[in-house]
Amino acid sequence: MMAFACAALGLQAKDGVEIRRNQVGCYPAQEKVIVVEGTNPGGKVRVTTPDGKVVKAKSVRKAVSPLSGKTRYVVNLGNLSATGDYRVSLGDESCVLHVGERPYRDIAAASLRLFYLIRSGVPIEQSGAYNRPLGHADTKVLVHNSAASPLRPAGTVISSPYGWYDAGDYNKYVVNAAFSMGLMLATYEQFPEYFARLNTHIPESGNATPDLLDEMMFNLKWFLTMQDPYDGGVYHKLTTPNFEGFVMPVDCKQPRYVVAKSVTATLDFAAVMADAARLFEPYQADYPGFSAQAAAMAERAYQWGKEHPTAFYHQQQLKDPAVTTGGYGDMNSRDEFFWAASALYRLTGKQAYLDDAKKYQPQRFTTPSWGDVSTLGSFEWLATDGSELRETLLQQLTAYCDAAIQGVEQSSFQSPYGNNPRDFGWGCLSEFCCCQAMALLYADKATGSEKYRRFALQNADYLLGRNATGYCFVTGFGDKSPMHPHHRLSDADNVEAPFPGMLVGGPNPGQQDVRDLGNAKLTYPSKVPDESYIDAMQSYASNEIAINWNASLVAFICWLDALAD
Ligand SMILES: [Ca+2]
Numbered sequence: 007m008m009a010f011a012c013a014a015l016g017l018q019a020k021d022g023v024e025i026r027r028n029q030v031g032c033y034p035a036q037e038k039v040i041v042v043e044g045t046n047p048g049g050k051v052r053v054t055t056p057d058g059k060v061v062k063a064k065s066v067r068k069a070v071s072p073l074s075g076k077t078r079y080v081v082n083l084g085n086l087s088a089t090g091d092y093r094v095s096l097g098d099e100s101c102v103l104h105v106g107e108r109p110y111r112d113i114a115a116a117s118l119r120l121f122y123l124i125r126s127g128v129p130i131e132q133s134g135a136y137n138r139p140l141g142h143a144d145t146k147v148l149v150h151n152s153a154a155s156p157l158r159p160a161g162t163v164i165s166s167p168y169g170w171y172d173a174g175d176y177n178k179y180v181v182n183a184a185f186s187m188g189l190m191l192a193t194y195e196q197f198p199e200y201f202a203r204l205n206t207h208i209p210e211s212g213n214a215t216p217d218l219l220d221e222m223m224f225n226l227k228w229f230l231t232m233q234d235p236y237d238g239g240v241y242h243k244l245t246t247p248n249f250e251g252f253v254m255p256v257d258c259k260q261p262r263y264v265v266a267k268s269v270t271a272t273l274d275f276a277a278v279m280a281d282a283a284r285l286f287e288p289y290q291a292d293y294p295g296f297s298a299q300a301a302a303m304a305e306r307a308y309q310w311g312k313e314h315p316t317a318f319y320h321q322q323q324l325k326d327p328a329v330t331t332g333g334y335g336d337m338n339s340r341d342e343f344f345w346a347a348s349a350l351y352r353l354t355g356k357q358a359y360l361d362d363a364k365k366y367q368p369q370r371f372t373t374p375s376w377g378d379v380s381t382l383g384s385f386e387w388l389a390t391d392g393s394e395l396r397e398t399l400l401q402q403l404t405a406y407c408d409a410a411i412q413g414v415e416q417s418s419f420q421s422p423y424g425n426n427p428r429d430f431g432w433g434c435l436s437e438f439c440c441c442q443a444m445a446l447l448y449a450d451k452a453t454g455s456e457k458y459r460r461f462a463l464q465n466a467d468y469l470l471g472r473n474a475t476g477y478c479f480v481t482g483f484g485d486k487s488p489m490h491p492h493h494r495l496s497d498a499d500n501v502e503a504p505f506p507g508m509l510v511g512g513p514n515p516g517q518q519d520v521r522d523l524g525n526a527k528l529t530y531p532s533k534v535p536d537e538s539y540i541d542a543m544q545s546y547a548s549n550e551i552a553i554n555w556n557a558s559l560v561a562f563i564c565w566l567d568a569l570a571d
């Protein structure tokens with residue numbers, strides 16, 4: 007385990023007094039804030055510095071939650087710039103706040119290394135207790151009738167191995183995998199020197215390619231098999247008809263299918279293949295021929311998308327067998343066209359892609375999600391100085407960020423994220439906390455002002471413990487983190503601790519799992535938006551894991567760590 011051991015006492019005190027703080031750590035130059043619940047701390051918060059001096063907190067602000075009505079106290083501990091462990095005490099309560107030059111080094115590496123642990127179609131042999139034998143070889147996958155073409159009729163057997171398991175389940179979905187790679191590659195290209203040094207202890211760590219790219223390649227090798235070579239369309243997903251039980255991969259016996267080609271999967275494929283073609287160019291020695299192959303496949307996929315603009319994925323139409331696994335259905339492909347055209351224009355410089363990028367450019371900035379990838383298109387332009395659409399898209403980005411940071415000084419947890427009921431829902435910690443922070447970091451870098459960085463750090467504080475639940479939402483880190491994520495591998499492997507480095511979905515007042523399972527099987531502690539979370543294996547609505555969520559964690563936390571590198 008890479009967990010940072012952060013000793014803390016009395017976090018769940020009998021007297022109801024609780025101290026909430028970032029359980030992983032802070033940077034020396036960052037503001038140090040804790041939040042106290044259950045009592046007015048007044049001037050009674052004491053901080054013992056690493057060299058044993060006792061100092062008083064700088065200020066205390068009262069905040070009333072617009073979500074629960076609870077009163078909390080936001081305590082600014084002042085300028086604690088020496089590195090080390092600070093003990094923060096209030097009456098009988100105390101906890102440790104770690105300050106370091108690289109507080110996120112381990113969590114950054116673990117968040118990326120998680121993708122190694124969820125590799126499909128290979129034995130896992132470099133992870134101690136988490137090692138497992140090969141499952142889901144996927145060398146005999148059936149073409150479903152929904153995906154049939156003259157040269158690949160229904161029932162054709164294809165080989166489609168490798169790739170990551172998508173989430174709590176064992177299927178492989180092109181839309182979500184492309185989105186995940188897009189997020190991580192976007193951060194990669196901001197900090198190539200940092201990633202050249204980041205060792206995640208994977209089988210490819212000894213080669214000449216950055217481990218992040220090696221990890222992407224493990225999924226890209228699967229992508230190479232998901233395009234129909236006869237027409238350029240891309241299968242929406244590789245899946246069993248129904249979800250497997252909570253068993254290990256080696257015990258899974260259902261047949262696996264590739265199903266319907268969709269315009270969204272095909273364009274997402276085109277975008278990420280174009281990015282990969284460009285970014286793997288310097289690494290021909292390890293991956294000979296890949297860049298040229300990926301570029302050709304990306305252009306061919308885009309062409310198929312142009313010819314099939316309404317080929318949306320309709321899972322309910324699939325028969326013989328019916329398919330009930332994750333749908334990733336999406337009835338708007340404007341954003342996929344924008345991302346793919348933008349990525350292909352960067353790769354090829356062809357006017358037709360520029361024309362399409364202009365045609366499909368977004369009107370406002372939205373946090374990226376698998377169903378709305380327009381921001382991944384915007385990131386393509388923001389990464390290129392002087393590029394044609396950069397100014398417009400940067401204005402959209404800064405308008406979003408300026409709105410996001412309003413009200414932080416009145417917020418319950420001193421963060422842009424977490425003050426609005428809309429901040430909470432399925433996968434919220436990814437889409438609204440990590441991806442919002444990523445937007446702030448892009449704005450920080452693109453404007454050169456460092457105006458937004460401190461707010462991104464506040465979202466890290468929220469994510470890692472300074473929140474209404476008191477959880478550090480990344481497994482294996484902090485002193486109170488999820489132990490029972492909705493994740494088949496972690497549940498079935500007979501190891502008590504879940505895989506480290508996983509971001510869970512987070513508070514979700516929708517509680518769709520309770521709706522499905524009934525209150526007798528699952529009872530959340532609260533329905534308040536920012537407290538509607540339960541660390542229970544059954545809770546797929548608040549405690550599942552997913553590659554897109556972890557990708558946003560990688561993109562966000564690695565960016566922070568790269569800034570300190
Ligand atoms: Ca490597």
Ligand SMILES: [Ca+2]
Binds near residue numbers: 270338341378
């Ligand atoms: Ca879309």
